[in-house]
Amino acid sequence: MFIKKDTYGVGTGRLRKLRVLSAIIVGCCVLFINTAGVAANVSANTDSEKKPPEPIAAGEVSAALLAEVETGRVVYEYNSEEKLPAAGLTRLAAMVSVCEGFDEGRLKPGDAVSVSEKAAGIGGTTAFLKAGEQMDAETMLLAAVMINAGDATHSLALAAAGSESAAVQGINARMAEIGVETDFSEICGAGEKLSASELAKIGAALTASESYRKFGTKFYEKIEHNTGAGATELANPNKLVKQYSGCIGVGTGSSTEAGYCGVFAAKRGNTAFIAVVLGAKTSGTRFDCGSALLDYGFASFRSVEINKKGDLFGQVAVNGSMRRSIGAVAESNVTLLVSVSDTAYSLNAELAECLEAPITTGDKIGRLIVTDSKGVVLADVALIADGNAEKAVFADYLKLISTEWIKKV
CATH class of the missing domain: 3.40.710.10 (DD-peptidase/beta-lactamase superfamily)
Incomplete structure (x- = not known):
C-alpha cells in the first residue's frame, strides 16, 4: 500500500497523536478515504x-x-x-x-x-x-x-x-x-x-x-x-x-x-x-x-461521508505570536468507501506540540490518519491552519505590557 506522506514546512515540535475518533462501527466495514483533490493514494487491500x-x-x-x-x-x-x-x-x-x-x-x-x-x-x-x-x-x-x-x-x-x-x-x-x-x-x-x-x-x-x-x-x-x-x-x-x-x-x-x-x-x-x-x-x-x-x-x-472540508480536529499552540493557538482543519471532504469484510477503523489527528510563528492560513500543520482494526494505515490527509499567526514584534509586546499594566491600575 502506498500512502503519500506530506512534509510540513511550518513550525517545529514533537508530534503528538490526538485520537479524535476510534473504533467506529460502520456495519462491518473496511474503508477507503477520498479527499477530493488532496493527496491520498490508496490501493485496494482486502483479506x-x-x-x-x-x-x-x-x-x-x-x-x-x-x-x-x-x-x-x-x-x-x-x-x-x-x-x-x-x-x-x-x-x-x-x-x-x-x-x-x-x-x-x-x-x-x-x-x-x-x-x-x-x-x-x-x-x-x-x-x-x-x-x-x-x-x-x-x-x-x-x-x-x-x-x-x-x-x-x-x-x-x-x-x-x-x-x-x-x-x-x-x-x-x-x-x-x-x-x-x-x-x-x-x-x-x-x-x-x-x-x-x-x-x-x-x-x-x-x-x-x-x-x-x-x-x-x-x-x-x-x-x-x-x-x-x-x-x-x-x-x-x-x-x-x-x-x-x-x-x-x-x-x-x-x-x-x-x-x-x-x-x-x-x-x-x-x-x-x-x-x-x-x-x-x-x-x-x-x-x-x-x-x-x-x-x-x-x-x-x-x-460514507466522515467529515467536511474545514472541520476542526484540534488546536496547536503557537510560539512567537500574539495568537496563542491555531486550529487544525481538514483540507477537504473525507469520504469512506466501506465494505462488508471488517468491523472497525480509527480516525486520528497527528499534530505538533507547538508551532513557531509566522503561520499562514492553509499551511499544513498536521495529518489526519485512518487505520484499520489491525493498525494498518489506509489513508493520510493533510490538516491545515485555519488562520494566520503573524510573528510578534517589539511593538506588539510593548502594547501587551501596557494593556496588562492598565488592567492592574
Missing part, C-alpha cells in the same frame, strides 16, 4: 478469505476492472494494466475534451459546426453526417454521447481546438493529466490500445462532465440534417442505460480484433462505480459482465 465470490468467471473476458468513481479505488481487477485493442472506446478520450469544451464555454450549444471530409469518412458507428453539412453543436454532442458517433466526435473536437493537430495535442495532454498514457495521431484514436485501468479513468472524467451527463442516460432520439436527408435515429448501444438501475453511461465498442468491449457507469445514492470489460466473446457476455461487476460493487460497498 482474500473475506472476499465475496469473483464477479466474472475465468476466461469470459480479456480484461476487467471495477472502480469507485469519486475515490478511484479499484475494488476488482483482472489484467487491468495491459493495453489491449479497445475498438470504438478509443473515441472516449476525444469525447472528454469535447464535453469539457462545452463545460468551459469553448463550445456553445448553438454554435454551427461543419463536417469535414475526414469526419464524414470515419467508419464504425456514426451519425451519418455528410461532408460540408452543418449542425448545431448541441445536437452533434447528443449523437457523440449517445452512440459514440465518430463523425460527430471528430467534428466537435476540431471545432473546439481549431485544427486537427491542436485537437490531438489537447487530447493527449488531457489524458496525461488524468493518468492515461496515449500517443494519438488522430482525433478518434483509431487502432490505439488502452488498458481497462485507463478506460476507467476516462469514464470517470466523462461522468464528471455536466455536458456529458446531460445526454449520457438518453436511450432513443432523432436528429435532423440540413442536407435534405431524412432524420437519423439514435439508439444507445449501451443496453445498461435502460436495463440497469442507476446507469449513467458510458460507451461500447466492438471489432474482430478487440472483441466486445464496454465502459459502464452507475450511481446509487452517494456511491458510483465504473466497470470496464474488454475482449468479451459476445455482446451479451459484455453486458452480463458489466452488470455483474456493478452488482458486486453495490452489494459489497457503499460510500
Whole structure:
C-alpha cells in the first residue's frame, strides 16, 4: 500500500497523536478515504478469505476492472494494466475534451459546426453526417454521447481546438493529466490500445462532465440534417442505460480484433462505480459482465461521508505570536468507501506540540490518519491552519505590557 506522506514546512515540535475518533462501527466495514483533490493514494487491500465470490468467471473476458468513481479505488481487477485493442472506446478520450469544451464555454450549444471530409469518412458507428453539412453543436454532442458517433466526435473536437493537430495535442495532454498514457495521431484514436485501468479513468472524467451527463442516460432520439436527408435515429448501444438501475453511461465498442468491449457507469445514492470489460466473446457476455461487476460493487460497498472540508480536529499552540493557538482543519471532504469484510477503523489527528510563528492560513500543520482494526494505515490527509499567526514584534509586546499594566491600575 502506498500512502503519500506530506512534509510540513511550518513550525517545529514533537508530534503528538490526538485520537479524535476510534473504533467506529460502520456495519462491518473496511474503508477507503477520498479527499477530493488532496493527496491520498490508496490501493485496494482486502483479506482474500473475506472476499465475496469473483464477479466474472475465468476466461469470459480479456480484461476487467471495477472502480469507485469519486475515490478511484479499484475494488476488482483482472489484467487491468495491459493495453489491449479497445475498438470504438478509443473515441472516449476525444469525447472528454469535447464535453469539457462545452463545460468551459469553448463550445456553445448553438454554435454551427461543419463536417469535414475526414469526419464524414470515419467508419464504425456514426451519425451519418455528410461532408460540408452543418449542425448545431448541441445536437452533434447528443449523437457523440449517445452512440459514440465518430463523425460527430471528430467534428466537435476540431471545432473546439481549431485544427486537427491542436485537437490531438489537447487530447493527449488531457489524458496525461488524468493518468492515461496515449500517443494519438488522430482525433478518434483509431487502432490505439488502452488498458481497462485507463478506460476507467476516462469514464470517470466523462461522468464528471455536466455536458456529458446531460445526454449520457438518453436511450432513443432523432436528429435532423440540413442536407435534405431524412432524420437519423439514435439508439444507445449501451443496453445498461435502460436495463440497469442507476446507469449513467458510458460507451461500447466492438471489432474482430478487440472483441466486445464496454465502459459502464452507475450511481446509487452517494456511491458510483465504473466497470470496464474488454475482449468479451459476445455482446451479451459484455453486458452480463458489466452488470455483474456493478452488482458486486453495490452489494459489497457503499460510500460514507466522515467529515467536511474545514472541520476542526484540534488546536496547536503557537510560539512567537500574539495568537496563542491555531486550529487544525481538514483540507477537504473525507469520504469512506466501506465494505462488508471488517468491523472497525480509527480516525486520528497527528499534530505538533507547538508551532513557531509566522503561520499562514492553509499551511499544513498536521495529518489526519485512518487505520484499520489491525493498525494498518489506509489513508493520510493533510490538516491545515485555519488562520494566520503573524510573528510578534517589539511593538506588539510593548502594547501587551501596557494593556496588562492598565488592567492592574
